[in-house]
Amino acid sequence: MTRTWTDEQLKTAVAAMQAKRAATADPATVSLDDLLALVERRGSEAVRLATLDAVMRDPRARAEFDLLRALTAGMPRDDERPASVSSEASSSRGGAWWSHRVTLLAAAAVLAVVIVPAGWRMRTSASRQEPLRNVGAATQLLAPATSVSLGEARRFTWYAMSGVHRYRFELLSVEGLPVFTARTTDTVLVLPTDVPLTxxxxxxxxxxxxxxxxxxxxxPFRRLFVRSTP
Amino acid sequence: MSLSSEAADPAHVGPTIERLLIRFGDVVRRAGAKYGLDRDDLDEVLQEVRIRLWRQGGATDGDGEAKLTTLTPAYIYRAASSAALDLLRRRRSEKQRSTGGLEAPPHLPAGAGADDRLYTRESLAAIEAAIDALAPARRPVVRMYLTGYPREEIASLLGWSDDKVRNLLYRGLEDLRQRLAAGGMRP
Known part of the structure; x- marks a missing residue:
């Protein structure tokens, strides 16, 4: 009897290939621009097929592809929407506009990390008190309060948490731009004097x-309004 | 020293953003589950959604609310894809700096690693060569299918009909089997 490969046997063989490739430290072989073009269905079909073939060969590129693919899930295709897409137009195509927005934001969030500018200096207080222990889902921010004077606004404290390696602190402008970021093992952080607060x-x-x-x-976020008066 | 023990109030990030977070929270969790994220990751996801909504809104009240209601899917997609590319670039850069310790990709096909002892390096190379020899239109379809993607996803990605994908897949798999047989490769 002639034995032929079943789909499952072929899948197992491909899985073995992927596992061996994953064990190597080779960088991903597909450019991110090509990946994005693939999931957005941009460019010629021949090029997209070649990109897809390369992606399916490379477990690392495939993981990236899956992330980008998730991002585009639920979005109208370029050939399905006008150049200028309005929320009304989207919602009229059978799916709520919100579902598109939600899917994208969800996927974006899965992908998102906060960009931490490098090179910023961090100083911690030498006079820190041992903070309270708190085992919870997230640390609680203690100080400063939401509205403080300029002199009180430079010292930040939060609860210590069990099992924490370190804390990432971020101070942002109201526009969402980083003003100061730092990593510390402490639960008290004093802004360096060269970080201006207005x-x-x-x-x-x-x-x-x-x-x-x-x-x-x-x-959670906390507001910090810096008053000019005490 | 007097420290405030006031807990951070989620309402401080703005009622609009909180309402939006509640609305898409379920979707975030579904997306996270689909990609194998655990609950901790999902909590972080929600927080990242919060900061992105907040940044896109520009503020938590007043103008922020107005901006949030006028965001289009296209605008959001561009912002999200830009953030995604930035993230992937950073990851690639970090991996290039690190020596080894590369984690296993999250979407290896079922059975990956468990059955690879069934195949010698030479047999895998022969199978790879047989796949490489497939026609350009069939090859990525076959690879995608054998990697575990359903036909519907292949059709959606390439903008093809299901019939076209089924036809290319059928012919591609048959071609592959014939090449393996011709090369003396038995399962």
Missing amino acids: ANTEYRWWVVTERTDGTQRPS
Whole structure:
């Protein structure tokens, strides 16, 4: 009897190939621009087929492809929407506009990390008190309060958390731009003197706990309005 | 020293953003589950959604609400894809800097690693060569299918009909089997 390969046997063989490739440290072989063009169905079919073939050969590129593919899930295709897409036009195509927005934002969030500018200096208080222990989902921000004077606005404290390797602190402008970011093992952080805070200005800050097991837990945002008067 | 013990109030990030977060929270979790993220990751996801909504809104009240309601899917997609590319570039850069320790990709086909001992390096190379020899239109379809993607996803990605994908897949798999047989490769 002649034995032929079943689909499952072929899939197993391909899985073995992928596992062997994954064990190597070769960088991904497909450019990110090509990946994006593939998931957005841009460019010629021949080029997209070649890109897809390369992606399916490379487990690392395929993982990236899946992320980008998730991002485009639920989005109208270029050939299905006008150049200028309005929310009304989208919602009239059978799916709620919100579902598109939600899917994209969800996927974006899966992909998102906060960009931390390198090279910024961080100083921690030498006079820190041992903070309270708190085992919870996220650290709680303690100080400063949401509206403080300029002199009180430079010292930030939060609860310590069990199993935390370090904390990532971020102070943002009201437009969402980083004003100061730092990583520290402490639960108190004093802004360096060369980081300017402007009176009568609102900021935001939060702390992300980075645990020894690699997981991260962000705190909620807190407003920080810097008053000009005490 | 007097420290405020006031808990961070989620309402401080703005009622509009919180309403939006509630609305898409379920979708975030579904997307996260689809890609194998655990609950901790999902919590972080929600927080990242919050910061992105907030940044896109420009503020938590007033103008921010107005901007959020006028965001188009195209605008959001461009912002999200840009963020995604930035993330992937950083990951690639980090991996290039690190020596080894590359983690296993999250979407290896079922059975990956468990059955690779069934195949010698030479047999895998022969199978790879047989796939490489397939016609250009069939080859990526066959690879995608054998990697575990359903036909519907292949059709959606390439903008083809299901019939076209089924035809190319059928012919591609048959061609592959014939090439393997001709090369003396038996399962």
